[in-house]
Amino acid sequence: xxxxxxxxxxxxxxxxxxxxxxxxxxxxxxxxxxxxxxxxxxxxxxxxxxxxxxxxxxxxxxxxxxxxxxxxxxxxxxxxxxxxxxxxxxxxxxxxxxxxxxxxxxxxxxxxxxxxxxxxxxxxxxxxxxxxxxxxxxxxxxxxxxxxxxxxxxxxxxxxxxxxxxxxxxxxxxxxxxxxxxxxxxxxxxxxxxxxxxxxxxxxxxxxxxxxxxxxxxxxxxxxxxxxxxxxxxxxxxxxxxxxxxxxxxxxxxxxxxxxxxxxxxxxxxxxxxxxxxxxxxxxxxxxxxxxxxxxxxxxxxxxxxxxxxxxxxxxxxxxxxxxxxxxxxxxxxxxxxxxxxxxxxxxxxxxxxxxxxxxxxxxxxxxxxxxxxxxxxxxxxxxxxxxxxxxxxxxxxxxxxxxxxxxxxxxxxxxxxxxxxxxxxxxxxxxxxxxxxxxxxxxxxxxxxxxxxxxxxxxxxxxxxx
Amino acid sequence: xxxxxxxxxxxxxxxxxxxxxxxxxxxxxxxxxxxxxxxxxxxxxxxxxxxxxxxxxxxxxxxxxxxxxxxxxxxxxxxxxxxxxxxxxxxxxxxxxxxxxxxxxxxxxxxxxxxxxxxxxxxxxxxxxxxxxxxxxxxxxxxxxxxxxxxxxxxxxxxxxxxxxxxxxxxxxxxxxxxxxxxxxxxxxxxxxxxxxxxxxxxxxxxxxxxxxxxxxxxxxxxxxxxxxxxxxxxxxxxxxxxxxxxxxxxxxxxxxxxxxxxxxxxxxxxxxxxxxxxxxxxxxxxxxxxxxxxxxxxxxxxxxxxxxxxxxxxxxxxxxxxxxxxxxxxxxxxxxxxxxxxxxxxxxxxxxxxxxxxxxxxxxxxxxxxxxxxxxxxxxxxxxxxxxxxxxxxxxxxxxxxxxxxxxxxxxxxxxxxxxxxxxxxxxxxxxxxxxxxxxxxxxxxxxxxxxxxxxxxxxxxxxxxxxxxxxxxxxxxxxxxxxxxxxxxxxxxxxxxxxxxxxxxxxxxxxxxxxxxx
Numbered sequence: 001x002x003x004x005x006x007x008x009x010x011x012x013x014x015x016x017x018x019x020x021x022x023x024x025x026x027x028x029x030x031x032x033x034x035x036x037x038x039x040x041x042x043x044x045x046x047x048x049x050x051x052x053x054x055x056x057x058x059x060x061x062x063x064x065x066x067x068x069x070x071x072x073x074x075x076x077x078x079x080x081x082x083x084x085x086x087x088x089x090x091x092x093x094x095x096x097x098x099x100x101x102x103x104x105x106x107x108x109x110x111x112x113x114x115x116x117x118x119x120x121x122x123x124x125x126x127x128x129x130x131x132x133x134x135x136x137x138x139x140x141x142x143x144x145x146x147x148x149x150x151x152x153x154x155x156x157x158x159x160x161x162x163x164x165x166x167x168x169x170x171x172x173x174x175x176x177x178x179x180x181x182x183x184x185x186x187x188x189x190x191x192x193x194x195x196x197x198x199x200x201x202x203x204x205x206x207x208x209x210x211x212x213x214x215x216x217x218x219x220x221x222x223x224x225x226x227x228x229x230x231x232x233x234x235x236x237x238x239x240x241x242x243x244x245x246x247x248x249x250x251x252x253x254x255x256x257x258x259x260x261x262x263x264x265x266x267x268x269x270x271x272x273x274x275x276x277x278x279x280x281x282x283x284x285x286x287x288x289x290x291x292x293x294x295x296x297x298x299x300x301x302x303x304x305x306x307x308x309x310x311x312x313x314x315x316x317x318x319x320x321x322x323x324x325x326x327x328x329x330x331x332x333x334x335x336x337x338x339x340x341x342x343x344x345x346x347x348x349x350x351x352x353x354x355x356x357x358x359x360x361x362x363x364x365x366x367x368x369x370x371x372x373x374x375x376x377x378x379x380x381x382x383x384x385x386x387x388x389x390x391x392x393x394x395x396x397x398x399x400x401x402x403x404x405x406x407x408x409x410x411x412x413x414x415x416x417x418x419x420x421x422x423x424x425x426x427x428x429x430x431x432x433x434x435x436x437x438x439x440x441x442x443x444x445x446x447x448x449x450x451x452x453x454x455x456x457x458x459x460x461x462x463x464x465x466x467x
Numbered sequence: 468x469x470x471x472x473x474x475x476x477x478x479x480x481x482x483x484x485x486x487x488x489x490x491x492x493x494x495x496x497x498x499x500x501x502x503x504x505x506x507x508x509x510x511x512x513x514x515x516x517x518x519x520x521x522x523x524x525x526x527x528x529x530x531x532x533x534x535x536x537x538x539x540x541x542x543x544x545x546x547x548x549x550x551x552x553x554x555x556x557x558x559x560x561x562x563x564x565x566x567x568x569x570x571x572x573x574x575x576x577x578x579x580x581x582x583x584x585x586x587x588x589x590x591x592x593x594x595x596x597x598x599x600x601x602x603x604x605x606x607x608x609x610x611x612x613x614x615x616x617x618x619x620x621x622x623x624x625x626x627x628x629x630x631x632x633x634x635x636x637x638x639x640x641x642x643x644x645x646x647x648x649x650x651x652x653x654x655x656x657x658x659x660x661x662x663x664x665x666x667x668x669x670x671x672x673x674x675x676x677x678x679x680x681x682x683x684x685x686x687x688x689x690x691x692x693x694x695x696x697x698x699x700x701x702x703x704x705x706x707x708x709x710x711x712x713x714x715x716x717x718x719x720x721x722x723x724x725x726x727x728x729x730x731x732x733x734x735x736x737x738x739x740x741x742x743x744x745x746x747x748x749x750x751x752x753x754x755x756x757x758x759x760x761x762x763x764x765x766x767x768x769x770x771x772x773x774x775x776x777x778x779x780x781x782x783x784x785x786x787x788x789x790x791x792x793x794x795x796x797x798x799x800x801x802x803x804x805x806x807x808x809x810x811x812x813x814x815x816x817x818x819x820x821x822x823x824x825x826x827x828x829x830x831x832x833x834x835x836x837x838x839x840x841x842x843x844x845x846x847x848x849x850x851x852x853x854x855x856x857x858x859x860x861x862x863x864x865x866x867x868x869x870x871x872x873x874x875x876x877x878x879x880x881x882x883x884x885x886x887x888x889x890x891x892x893x894x895x896x897x898x899x900x901x902x903x904x905x906x907x908x909x910x911x912x913x914x915x916x917x918x919x920x921x922x923x924x925x926x927x928x929x930x931x932x933x934x935x936x937x938x939x940x941x942x943x944x945x946x947x948x949x950x951x952x953x954x955x956x957x958x959x960x961x962x963x964x965x966x967x968x969x970x971x972x973x974x975x976x977x978x979x980x981x982x983x984x985x986x987x
Contacts, residue, residue, distance in 0.1 A: 026616075027609075028858075029626060045596065046595045069598055083593055084593065089551070090551065090580065091831035091832065097547065097548045097550045098526065098549045100521075100561070102534060103534065124634070124856070125634065128663065135677065158640060174644075312856075313630040330675060330676060335825070339831065
């Protein structure tokens with residue numbers, strides 16, 4: 001166990017747990033109750049880098065980063081300093097006036113993208129960014145239909161809810177006009193998959209007879225995509241949205257060349273290709289800054305949020321001058337988007353990712369984690385798959401390796417609670433809630449990884465012993 | 468434009484700034500000198516010390532190349548203002564020139580730029596916890612929700628936190644439709660409810676709409692604009708200033724008080740007519756069961772347009788008879804801005820089923836909220852809705868401090884006093900100048916509608932508006948523009964301005980109108 005960090009001071013939280021739950025139930029709306037993790041929730045008070053403390057002073061290793069959002073570390077000193085610097089100067093005017101932080105940031109962010117992706121729109125969330133991308137794609141192409149994968153998550157706003165393909169997040173209401181799904185090329189759980197499909201340190205447990213360089217699963221899934229094109233959408237479409245690695249879906253990965261081929265087919269039909277980097281962006285996948293780069297494609301639009309501001313509410317759309325010009329037909333005003341504080345913080349996040357070597361950490365510690373988790377997969381029948389890149393990791397749990405049926409929610413809940421009780425916070429995802437998600441702040445160490453591995457191993461053992 | 472009265476900036480200490488009046492550079496009315504700040508000692512951060520420093524032309528080049536054509540499109544003024552720093556009701560540009568900010572970043576900087584108390588609350592929380600999402604429980608959310616709920620009457624006690632007004636209105640639309648099982652939503656022409664693809668359907672201003680399939684289930688009804696609309700009279704509005712129109716409506720001798728508001732039981736022909744138009748909409752454009760009606764208590768982007776006093780009360784009744792919920796969009800009117808009440812809807816003597824808010828909620832921090840009833844909240848719990856950033860600890864700490872600050876600084880009373888004073892004085896200008904058609908609003912939500920002439924009430928053309936707008940800016944005051952034809956000046960200051968600030972603006976505005984008339 002690590003020693004208490006000397007520079008931390010524990011501050012009094014000021015409200016009892018009972019009072020918090022009472023208020024939560026009465027004023028904070030039933031949805032807040034619904035999304036709260038754990039039978040015995042964690043009451044978080046304070047954070048520092050990869051650590052969180054609850055209101056009793058108990059420390060947790062945070063390997064979920066508030067859903068892949070705390071990119072460089074809780075209350076990172078450099079980013080906090082940048083925020084405070086700007087808070088003393090200017091918080092907000094909107095873009096009716098010109099202010100330097102916007103330009104400083106846009107110029108910096110643009111430098112992280114290949115041509116022609118150089119035009120930036122700043123929003124306050126990923127849902128806002130994807131909403132905007134949908135609008136721009138439809139305006140630019142003159143077409144309406146947008147395609148996403150089953151199991152995808154692209155936002156919770158009413159319009160992005162149409163893109164999102166996870167029943168839990170959908171409502172029985174007229175919604176999703178022009179939105180169509182296609183089969184997710186999930187090489188673990190889907191109908192086809194093999195032994196070297198993924199751009200990942202760990203492959204599936206499935207066999208295939210594919211020669212190196214050839215991927216039968218990819219052919220089949222592309223075939224399914226072509227079926228969708230021949231049936232569910234018109235011959236001219238507006239866009240295809242794809243997460244380079246699914247987030248809420250549980251770090252699901254596609255065959256290596258899938259996106260490349262899909263992009264081609266989409267463009268042939270007049271559509272623009274949109275990479276949803278809300279979770280995979282900012283170095284998280286380790287090998288590249290953006291997830292799409294790992295797929296060797298250049299999208300027409302890229303959306304991002306979450307880690308962009310280390311937890312500050314912010315999102316962005318980056319696109320081409322051509323698409324931006326189509327959007328200039330009307331007036332779109334985002335009151336808070338691109339505010340000086342957001343820009344100063346986001347600029348500092350980019351610097352910090354570079355200075356702290358976050359991307360390299362993601363690659364090193366992430367690869368190590370996945371390699372070790374793969375050994376657990378081989379040891380335990382109920383661990384079906386380990387996958388991902390860098391610090392975007394998924395561990396899919398199954399009843400057994402043959403059927404690959406999802407481990408039931410109750411079992412998942414037990415293991416999840418046990419891991420938390422032993423002092424580690426991870427996430428859960430997958431269409432059936434069957435996948436543990438590991439998406440830490442990109443500052444964790446090998447020692448942190450070892451701690452988690454020990455805890456996870458114990459929790460699986462505990463579960464097996466209880467049965 | 469020659470530069471006018473502007474304070475001399477004296478550095479008595481490298482990091483301290485004292486203001487001193489300077490002789491005007493041109494022979495102008497002495498009231499055109501802006502008042503000194505109430506706090507003389509603060510830190511002015513010279514932009515040359517900042518890591519953001521680069522030439523202005525470089526900034527413009529970056530804005531054009533990377534910041535997207537929309538940013539260029541929404542930037543005010545022929546010669547834009549390059550803002551560097553703010554403090555309470557003041558903004559400084561990159562050359563150290565000071566402006567009186569009477570637009571508050573579109574009614575968003577509610578208690579003052581970089582307000583020391585709110586900034587301190589932000590810094591306090593930034594050192595502790597920025598973000599986890601609601602998968603974990605953290606104190607600031609509960610502290611804030613309990614506090615915010617106390618500002619609402621029963622049964623409006625359930626709170627959803629978002630990151631913007633558009634997100635809040637999006638959510639309200641979804642919840643209304645789920646709760647009622649109906650789909651159609653009604654808004655006024657001239658309304659603005661957001662820029663997201665779905666709220667774009669509610670928004671009724673062509674400039675903000677796109678030629679794209681959008682707005683399913685959204686219908687407009689005639690805006691009961693008693694100045695510009697077909698009907699209006701001399702005592703329709705809940706405002707210190709009425710329109711220039713006449714009416715034969717009887718004034719009520721009885722006034723009735725309800726929940727702190729005073730409503731004359733007077734007759735209003737205009738209200739009858741506009742409600743008649745609403746009934747026409749109900750009989751034609753929507754089914755007999757609807758989901759919701761969204762209304763801003765005073766229109767924002769529409770230019771502080773106000774309705775007859777009892778319109779909303781009657782409209783709410785009609786909406787509810789058709790199964791719809793009534794939603795008050797308080798994005799601009801909330802948080803004491805209307806002066807008489809904390810919320811705009813209270814001035815209309817109604818209780819909505821849902822209230823949305825944003826802008827001033829966090830003094831500029833990206834945040835929005837939906838407040839509703841437990842019944843409507845229960846209908847929404849059918850699925851899972853997750854807002855990653857919504858209700859984050861920093862937002863909650865800031866917003867909580869904003870509520871405290873509004874109370875401690877007396878912001879609502881300031882809005883009432885200074886706002887009423889401003890409108891009363893502006894009404895005198897209206898009577899003096901042919902091109903000022905209407906002065907209206909409540910508290911510090913003020914509109915000045917410009918016309919070609921008072922008889923036709925046709926909008927003053929955009930070019931003329933632009934000239935006056937630029938002139939006001941060049942003389943050191945920042946205001947806003949709105950109205951469906953861009954014909955209305957909007958005055959929505961941080962709720963900390965003084966009578967002296969108001970006098971300065973009045974002198975500047977008077978001069979700008981004079982200048983315009985002289986040029987013709």
